[in-house]
Amino acid sequence: MPASRHHYLSDPAEIYRRSFATIRAEADLTGLPDDLATIAVRLIHACGMTDIVGDLAHGGDFANAARTALEGGGGILVDAEMVARGIIAARLPAGNEVRCFLAEAAAGPGGTRSMAAVELWRPHLAGAVVAIGNAPTALFRLLELLADGGPRPAAIAAFPVGFVGAAESKQALIEAALDIPYLTLRGRRGGSALAAAAINALAGTEP
Numbered sequence: 001m002p003a004s005r006h007h008y009l010s011d012p013a014e015i016y017r018r019s020f021a022t023i024r025a026e027a028d029l030t031g032l033p034d035d036l037a038t039i040a041v042r043l044i045h046a047c048g049m050t051d052i053v054g055d056l057a058h059g060g061d062f063a064n065a066a067r068t069a070l071e072g073g074g075g076i077l078v079d080a081e082m083v084a085r086g087i088i089a090a091r092l093p094a095g096n097e098v099r100c101f102l103a104e105a106a107a108g109p110g111g112t113r114s115m116a117a118v119e120l121w122r123p124h125l126a127g128a129v130v131a132i133g134n135a136p137t138a139l140f141r142l143l144e145l146l147a148d149g150g151p152r153p154a155a156i157a158a159f160p161v162g163f164v165g166a167a168e169s170k171q172a173l174i175e176a177a178l179d180i181p182y183l184t185l186r187g188r189r190g191g192s193a194l195a196a197a198a199i200n201a202l203a204g205t206e207p
Contacts, residue, residue, distance in 0.1 A: 086196025133195025
């Protein structure tokens with residue numbers, strides 16, 4: 001390799017080690033159960049923001065419920081191809097199928113394609129792990145479907161992002177009292193990388 005014009009760390013293993021050491025040194029993880037703290041570290045690594053810990057919200061035993069579902073062969077339902085592409089399939093414990101129906105969905109009057117895609121989840125929803133990393137309308141529609149007695153997933157990782165509906169959809173999840181384990185991030189922040197990182201953390205090892 002040619003001589004570098006800049007001084008920077010280039011050893012992959014050392015970059016990895018220092019990254020997670022920095023996260024654990026700078027992030028206050030003391031208020032989280034150990035299994036969620038491990039997931040939080042992965043989320044921080046995906047976005048570079050240690051302060052997201054204070055905005056994390058969870059209900060039930062999210063990590064255990066989601067891991068058990070995956071180990072039992074449960075599928076993963078995602079709202080966007082970016083989430084699907086970010087999930088490391090080789091790490092999934094049972095060759096779990098990752099499904100995104102956005103390309104097959106057609107928006108109806110007054111609705112988004114993401115809402116229509118959630119309707120296509122119905123045959124696959126029972127016992128699945130849901131990972132939403134883009135569309136607040138997908139999370140809202142999922143909550144409506146569940147409130148109407150629809151099939152129940154094993155766990156929900158909810159990280160919709162944006163300025164319209166993102167914070168509100170996640171707050172609706174928190175307040176829904178569905179008795180379905182969930183992990184979410186209050187406020188506008190979120191994104192496909194975070195949703196994928198949550199799933200990868202469930203299938204990965206302690207950093």
